[in-house]
Structure formats: structure tokens, C-alpha cells
Amino acid sequence: xxxxxxxxxxxxxxxxxxxxxxxxxxxxxxxxxxxxxxxxxxxxxxxxxxxxxxxxxxxxxxxxxxxxxxxx
Numbered sequence: 001x002x003x004x005x006x007x008x009x010x011x012x013x014x015x016x017x018x019x020x021x022x023x024x025x026x027x028x029x030x031x032x033x034x035x036x037x038x039x040x041x042x043x044x045x046x047x048x049x050x051x052x053x054x055x056x057x058x059x060x061x062x063x064x065x066x067x068x069x070x071x072x
Contacts, residue, residue: 001049006056014053021050 001017009017025046031037 001052003052003056006052011057011060014057018050018053018057021046021053025050 006014006017025043028037028039028043028046032039032043
């Protein structure tokens with residue numbers, strides 16, 4: 001998922017996407033441990049996409065804090 005596409009999502013959709021990716025990563029790691037799949041590439045992609053989502057969520061938090069007078 002590209003950063004531009006992620007930025008187009010609202011906060012609620014971002015949280016949903018992040019939660020779904022976290023669940024997918026858990027399932028994929030479990031399958032790899034059991035030996036059902038060799039999904040390193042998929043796991044790597046999910047990890048990077050989740051990091052992008054978390055980064056954009058943090059940027060929005062900082063921007064909101066700055067607009068509400070975060071400094072004294």
C-alpha cells in the first residue's frame with residue numbers, strides 16, 4: 001500500500017487497516033512456525049505497510065497537538 005493511498009484514508013479507516021494487518025501478521029507468523037507456509041515476503045510487506053500507517057497516524061497526532069496549542 002502506497003503512502004499516498006494511506007493518507008487518503010480517514011482516522012477510523014487507518015485504525016481498522018492497522019488492526020487487520022496486525023492480525024494478518026500474527027496468523028502468518030503462526031503458519032510459518034507450524035511450517036504451513038513460507039510467507040517471508042508477505043510478512044515483510046505487511047510489516048512495512050503497517051509501519052507506514054503508524055507513521056501517518058503519528059503525524060496526524062502531532063499535527064492535532066500543534067493546532068490545539070501544544071506549546072505554552
